[in-house]
Amino acid sequence: MIVRFWDMDHTLLDNDCDVSWKLFLIEKGIAPREDLDRIVLFWEQYEEGRLDPVSFNEFQLREFAGRTEEEIAELSREHFETIAGPKAYARAVELVRRQRASGDHTCMITATNIAIATPVAEYFGFDTLIATMLETRGATYTGRIIGDYCVGEGKLPFMRSLCLEHGTDLSESYYYGDSIADLPVLEAVGHPVAVNPRERLRAIALERGWPVLDF
Numbered sequence: 144m145i146v147r148f149w150d151m152d153h154t155l156l157d158n159d160c161d162v163s164w165k166l167f168l169i170e171k172g173i174a175p176r177e178d179l180d181r182i183v184l185f186w187e188q189y190e191e192g193r194l195d196p197v198s199f200n201e202f203q204l205r206e207f208a209g210r211t212e213e214e215i216a217e218l219s220r221e222h223f224e225t226i227a228g229p230k231a232y233a234r235a236v237e238l239v240r241r242q243r244a245s246g247d248h249t250c251m252i253t254a255t256n257i258a259i260a261t262p263v264a265e266y267f268g269f270d271t272l273i274a275t276m277l278e279t280r281g282a283t284y285t286g287r288i289i290g291d292y293c294v295g296e297g298k299l300p301f302m303r304s305l306c307l308e309h310g311t312d313l314s315e316s317y318y319y320g321d322s323i324a325d326l327p328v329l330e331a332v333g334h335p336v337a338v339n340p341r342e343r344l345r346a347i348a349l350e351r352g353w354p355v356l357d358f
Contacts, residue, residue, distance in 0.1 A: 144309045145247040145248070145311070145317070146247070146249075146306055146309055146315075147242050147247050147316070147317040147319070148250050148302055148316060148317065148318045148328075149239065149249065149251050149269070149320075150251075150252065150253060150322070150325055150338075151251055151252075151253035152255065152321075153338075153339055154235070154319055154320055154338045155239075155251070155263065155267060156227055156230045156232065156235075157358075158227050158230040159186060160222075160255050160260070161185075161186070161254075161255055161259070162183070164222055164259050165179075165182040166179070167218075167225075168218075171218075173206055174206050181202060182203075185198075185202065189324060190323070190324075190341075192295075192323060194294070196294060200275075200292070204277070204286045204287065204288070207258070207285075207286050208284060208286025211284075212258075212282050215284060219261065220262055227263060228266060231263075231266065235267070236266075236267060239268065240267075240268060243270065248305075248309055249267075249268075249271070250271040250302075250305060251264045251269045251271075251272050251273070251274075252272075252273040252298050253274050254274075254293050254294035254298075255274055255275065256274060256275045257272070257274040257275065257277060261274075271305060273293060273305070274293060275292055275293045276290050294324070295324045295325070295327060295328070299327070299328060299331055302318075302328070313331050313332045313333065314332070315334075316334065317334040317335075318331075318332040318334070318335055318336065319338045320335075320337065320344075321337070321338050321341065321344065322340075322344065323343045325344070326344065329353070335351075336354045336355075337353055337354070337355045338355075338356045338357075338358065339357055339358055
């Protein structure tokens with residue numbers, strides 16, 4: 144079976160869900176307004192490949208701590224319906240659905256946490272969602288992640304595991320991504336596809352003859 148892995152932000156959506164989530168919480172009065180400068184700084188660090196995942200997750204998950212899974216799920220649905228969903232690329236929706244119809248296994252894989260990513264994956268109809276997992280006690284979030292942070296090269300163990308489940312490997316798989324942070328993953332699969340790539344990744348993709356999709 145062919146497995147097709149898709150990044151989320153700026154690949155499937157014209158949006159960064161970690162940024163828009165924090166802005167959403169600020170507008171609702173849940174997160175403090177001074178968080179605006181910090182989320183922009185973290186986004187810049189991610190783009191430059193120097194994000195400190197510990198500091199970022201402490202910051203990003205602060206509003207999760209003490210809230211129930213039901214509360215966060217309701218906020219996440221509202222965030223998707225009002226902000227992220229309207230920014231889904233129509234061509235991406237069509238392509239993912241064609242891939243599923245052809246019998247390929249589709250997987251959205253993202254560094255964004257599972258609570259924020261779930262409505263996106265459900266909208267696109269992915270067979271599998273791999274995202275950063277969150278720790279709970281009972282049905283309440285602790286504000287910490289559990290397991291490995293699913294970012295950059297850290298996506299590869301998850302991807303290898305899913306390939307193994309389906310009797311294939313990365314050399315037969317596709318990965319669709321937009322960021323230079325995706326480069327180790329694009330290099331690891333047999334079929335890399337740069338989607339809406341920024342300048343650095345676009346130059347590499349063109350140099351190496353990788354397909355480039357612009358939505």
